[in-house]
Amino acid sequence: MTEATSRSLEGKTCLVLGAGGFIGWNLIQRLRSDGAAIIALDIRPALEDCPADVEWVEAGLNDRDVLADLVKRADTVFHLAASSTPASANADPAGDVENSVLPALGLLDMLTESSARLVFVSSGGTVYGPEVQVPTPESAQTDPINAYGVGKLAIEKYIAIDRRQRGLDAIVLRVANPYGPHQNPMRGQGAIAAFLYRALNGEPIEIWGTGEVIRDYVYIGDVAAALSAAASYDGSHALFNVGGGGGLSLNDIIGKIEPLFSQPIRVERKPGRVLDVPASILDISRASEHLKWRPVVDINTGLGLTLDWLRERFGPAS
Amino acid sequence: MTEATSRSLEGKTCLVLGAGGFIGWNLIQRLRSDGAAIIALDIRPALEDCPADVEWVEAGLNDRDVLADLVKRADTVFHLAASSTPASANADPAGDVENSVLPALGLLDMLTESSARLVFVSSGGTVYGPEVQVPTPESAQTDPINAYGVGKLAIEKYIAIDRRQRGLDAIVLRVANPYGPHQNPMRGQGAIAAFLYRALNGEPIEIWGTGEVIRDYVYIGDVAAALSAAASYDGSHALFNVGGGGGLSLNDIIGKIEPLFSQPIRVERKPGRVLDVPASILDISRASEHLKWRPVVDINTGLGLTLDWLRERFGPAS
Numbered sequence: 001m002t003e004a005t006s007r008s009l010e011g012k013t014c015l016v017l018g019a020g021g022f023i024g025w026n027l028i029q030r031l032r033s034d035g036a037a038i039i040a041l042d043i044r045p046a047l048e049d050c051p052a053d054v055e056w057v058e059a060g061l062n063d064r065d066v067l068a069d070l071v072k073r074a075d076t077v078f079h080l081a082a083s084s085t086p087a088s089a090n091a092d093p094a095g096d097v098e099n100s101v102l103p104a105l106g107l108l109d110m111l112t113e114s115s116a117r118l119v120f121v122s123s124g125g126t127v128y129g130p131e132v133q134v135p136t137p138e139s140a141q142t143d144p145i146n147a148y149g150v151g152k153l154a155i156e157k158y159i160a161i162d163r164r165q166r167g168l169d170a171i172v173l174r175v176a177n178p179y180g181p182h183q184n185p186m187r188g189q190g191a192i193a194a195f196l197y198r199a200l201n202g203e204p205i206e207i208w209g210t211g212e213v214i215r216d217y218v219y220i221g222d223v224a225a226a227l228s229a230a231a232s233y234d235g236s237h238a239l240f241n242v243g244g245g246g247g248l249s250l251n252d253i254i255g256k257i258e259p260l261f262s263q264p265i266r267v268e269r270k271p272g273r274v275l276d277v278p279a280s281i282l283d284i285s286r287a288s289e290h291l292k293w294r295p296v297v298d299i300n301t302g303l304g305l306t307l308d309w310l311r312e313r314f315g316p317a318s
Numbered sequence: 319m320t321e322a323t324s325r326s327l328e329g330k331t332c333l334v335l336g337a338g339g340f341i342g343w344n345l346i347q348r349l350r351s352d353g354a355a356i357i358a359l360d361i362r363p364a365l366e367d368c369p370a371d372v373e374w375v376e377a378g379l380n381d382r383d384v385l386a387d388l389v390k391r392a393d394t395v396f397h398l399a400a401s402s403t404p405a406s407a408n409a410d411p412a413g414d415v416e417n418s419v420l421p422a423l424g425l426l427d428m429l430t431e432s433s434a435r436l437v438f439v440s441s442g443g444t445v446y447g448p449e450v451q452v453p454t455p456e457s458a459q460t461d462p463i464n465a466y467g468v469g470k471l472a473i474e475k476y477i478a479i480d481r482r483q484r485g486l487d488a489i490v491l492r493v494a495n496p497y498g499p500h501q502n503p504m505r506g507q508g509a510i511a512a513f514l515y516r517a518l519n520g521e522p523i524e525i526w527g528t529g530e531v532i533r534d535y536v537y538i539g540d541v542a543a544a545l546s547a548a549a550s551y552d553g554s555h556a557l558f559n560v561g562g563g564g565g566l567s568l569n570d571i572i573g574k575i576e577p578l579f580s581q582p583i584r585v586e587r588k589p590g591r592v593l594d595v596p597a598s599i600l601d602i603s604r605a606s607e608h609l610k611w612r613p614v615v616d617i618n619t620g621l622g623l624t625l626d627w628l629r630e631r632f633g634p635a636s
Contacts, residue, residue, distance in 0.1 A: 093476060094423045097415060101472075105412045130482070142460070143478055150475040154419075157468040158411060160461055164448070 008232035010035035015074035015116075017061065017107075018081030019054075020044040022190075023121060023175075023223060025182045027078060028054060030224035039070055042081075061103035064110075071110045076231045079107060079120045085189055086126060089148035096151045104155045108162050117169040119230045120159060123152045124174035124241055124282045125215065134247075135283035138174070138239050145277055156239075163238060171230040176243035176282050180220030180302060181309035191250060192217060195257055196307050199265040200315050209272025211251040214279040218244035219297035219305075229291040237290050243282030244295050256299060260307055326550035328353035333392035333434075335379065335425075336399030337372075338362040340508075341439060341493075341541060343500045345396060346372060348542035357388055360399075379421035382428075389428045394549045397425060397438045403507055404444060407466035414469045422473045426480050435487040437548045438477060441470045442492035442559055442600045443533065452565075453601035456492070456557050463595055474557075481556060489548040494561035494600050498538030498620060499627035509568060510535060513575055514625050517583040518633050527590025529569040532597040536562035537615035537623075547609040555608050561600030562613050574617060578625055 014031050018024050019040030025047060031038050038054045040046070046056035059066045061081055071077060082100065089096035104120075111118055126149030132140040144150045162168035183190045185197030195205045226242040248256075258265055288294045297305070332349050336342050337358030343365060349356050356372045358364070364374035377384045379399055389395060400418065407414035422438075429436055444467030450458040462468045480486035501508045503515030513523045544560040566574075576583055606612045615623070 094420050097419055097423065101415055101419075102412050105415065139459075141457075144475050146479060146483075147476065150472055150479065153475065154468055154472040157462050157471065158465065161464060161468065165464075 008034070009076070009228065011037070012075040012231075013037045013039065013073055014231065015039045015041065015070050015077045017041050017067075017077065017079045019056070020047055021080060021082070022183045023080045023178060023220065023227075026180065026220045026224045027080070027227055030221070030228050034228055036076075039074065041067070041070060061107060064106060067107065068110045071107070071114055071116060074114070074116045076117045076119060077107075077111065078227060078231075079104065079118060084148065084151070085187065086123075086146055086148040087188055089151060090146045093147035093150070096147055097154075100151045101154050105158060108158060108168065111170075112162055112166040112168055115169065117171065117231060118159065119227055120155065120170065120172045121227070122156055122172050122174045123149055124176040124243055125280055127153045127156070127174060128280070130277045134279050135243075135281040136241070137283040138241055138286055160238070170238060171233060172239045173226060173230055173242045174239070174282065175223055175226075176216035176218050176241070176280075178220045178223045179217050180306050183220070183306070185310060185314060191215070192253060192303065192306060193310070195253060196260075196303070196310050197314055199257055199261055200307070200310055202263075202316070204266040204268040205254065207250055207254070207267055207269045209270075211254070211269070212249050212278075214247040214249050214281065216243040216247050216281045217253075217299065217302075218242060218295055219299075219302040222293075222295040222297055225296075226287060226291065226293045229287075229293040233291055235290050237286060240287040240291060241282035241284050242287055242293075243284050244299070245284055247279060247281035248299065253303075256303055260303060326352070327394070327546060329355070330393040330549075331355045331357065331391055332549065333357045333359065333388050333395045335359050335385075335395065335397045337374070338365055339398060339400070340501045341398045341496060341538065341545075344498065344538045344542045345398070345545055348539070348546050352546055354394075357392065359385070359388060379425060382424060385425065386428045389425070389432055389434060392432070392434045394435045394437060395425075395429065396545060396549075397422065397436060402466065402469070403505065404441075404464055404466040405506055407469060408464045411465035411468070414465055415472075418469045419472050423476060426476060426486065429488075430480055430484040430486055433487065435489065435549060436477065437545055438473065438488065438490045439545070440474055440490050440492045441467055442494040442561060443598055445471045445474070445492060446598070448595045452597050453561075453599040454559070455601040456559055456604055478556070488556060489551060490557045491544060491548055491560045492557070492600065493541055493544075494534035494536050494559070494598075496538045496541045497535050498624050501538070501624070503628060503632060509533070510571060510621065510624060511628070513571060514578075514621070514628050515632055517575055517579055518625070518628055520581075520634070522584040522586040523572065525568055525572075525585055525587045527588075529572070529587070530567050530596075532565040532567050532599065534561040534565050534599045535571075535617065535620075536560060536613055537617075537620040540613040540615055543614075544605060544609065544611045547605075547611040551609055553608050555604065558605040558609060559600035559602050560605055560611075561602050562617070563602055565597060565599040566617065571621075574621055578621060 020042035043060040129143030179192035183193040185193040338360035447461030497510040501511040503511040
């Protein structure tokens with residue numbers, strides 16, 4: 001990452017939608033170091049450790065007037081807001097459509113009246129089909145594995161139409177499985193956070209199935225760097241995979257977590273879920289070539305940083 | 319079409335959603351000749367020429383209790399209901415999501431509690447991208463050219479998930495541009511109906527652009543036959559293109575319409591729309607091989623049948 005690139009958001013106004021979430025918190029740190037002015041929007045109140053120079057607006061994507069005013073002030077809009085998780089979207093696809101797809105359409109209308117760039121975080125782990133090549137390039141078939149992925153894909157497609165027909169400036173990042181500090185280990189997303197939390201508190205780690213399911217984990221600081229790079233990219237691509245560059249099985253992760261603890265960690269194995277795709281790894285060569293981005297935090301370093309944060313926030317009172 | 323295939327719906331109960339529309343009317347004729355019992359659902363009152371043995375239910379997809387009861391009685395559910403046209407969906411994508419995507423999700427929930435087969439009519443003219451190969455196979459990239467196509471594609475993807483995860487029995491047909499009797503020439507869909515209507519009434523035919531844009535026209539009777547074939551198909555494919563097997567430009571159509579009239583027809587040419595894809599033709603080899611279906615009504619015959627119907631319904635009082 002050259003100095004020119006890393007400072008290219010200097011003086012720009014970045015609007016972060018869903019700023020109170022895992023990616024949001026980390027993106028804010030990154031954008032501040034990039035020199036950007038930040039407006040953070042979230043339905044939650046300002047994070048307690050939110051820097052004072054961040055303008056926090058407690059509102060949602062359905063607060064149309066508030067949002068429209070903020071969009072007008074922004075050079076870049078990062079859309080990370082997600083009212084659903086994969087689990088909640090799959091349990092209630094219609095709710096996901098109402099709470100994710102419809103608000104995104106409202107945002108697109110506002111954006112076509114501005115010159116701001118949209119950076120949209122899609123789901124690299126769910127939009128591709130169960131039968132694609134691995135590692136999976138952006139050109140692979142999109143047969144989402146669940147309703148969460150269909151919602152993300154639909155938003156991607158609406159964005160693509162507005163790019164072609166209304167001149168919208170937009171980049172879509174299909175992000176793999178991010179992990180790292182500020183991922184809530186109790187939210188049911190993120191095996192790494194959940195495993196570390198359980199090990200930290202002396203609880204058994206639950207593995208569903210053989211543990212050989214392979215996923216693409218990417219450190220959140222690297223994801224934030226990719227989002228920043230997308231904001232200042234000025235080529236013709238509009239879609240990039242963002243992943244860790246490889247895959248790890250749950251058993252691999254257990255093996256890497258064990259040495260971080262002095263006491264042995266317990267693992268409970270349970271019957272496998274049939275819905276799992278055996279291996280999901282993104283091909284990140286396009287982002288590497290065109291965004292000049294690649295993940296730089298290796299898994300051992302990332303696990304250590306994540307454990308440090310979890311210990312401080314959620315560790316046993318020792 | 320062998321006798322065995324054409325009668326394979328004998329005694330089956332077919333529920334036709336959106337029965338009062340262009341495809342619906344023609345499908346009902348076909349299903350009756352197949353020997354099926356028919357329940358027709360539409361928000362409109364029963365068609366005046368609706369056969370007496372068709373059970374007509376005046377209701378919409380949002381009348382959940384009514385619909386759920388009908389689904390329970392059906393062996394096959396044909397979902398043709400479309401509250402939006404490409405034009406209305408593009409003007410109001412959120413409205414299309416609310417009125418097309420959400421009701422379809424409700425229907426899917428009902429279907430997974432039954433053993434009925436779903437046959438869903440998707441849009442062969444809009445779900446593929448502007449840059450796909452022509453003729454276009456089912457495996458081509460889906461980058462819908464407009465919001466109407468995104469809505470259809472999202473429904474397709476939800477169907478695919480329910481097939482994999484909930485055992486839904488479903489076939490999706492991506493239908494090209496159907497034309498023929500019972501297509502309303504005033505609804506803004508269907509160049510052939512609009513052209514014939516104008517010529518019939520001595521009005522000029524409007525051509526936007528060069529008239530060299532190529533589309534895939536398929537006679538409605540052939541579409542109805544494909545829907546019927548999909549209902550009784552028992553292979554593993556779940557997605558078929560349904561088209562005319564070739565393409566025609568608007569100028570080609572003008573050339574074929576002219577000889578049908580004794581007086582010369584007038585053509586007014588206007589500046590072109592930039593949104594048009596130059597050529598859209600579906601590859602129908604999968605349907606040909608596996609559904610044992612292919613279009614049998616050639617364009618000249620189809621134009622004549624369409625003109626006969628239009629003359630009777632909309633022609634000048636002469």
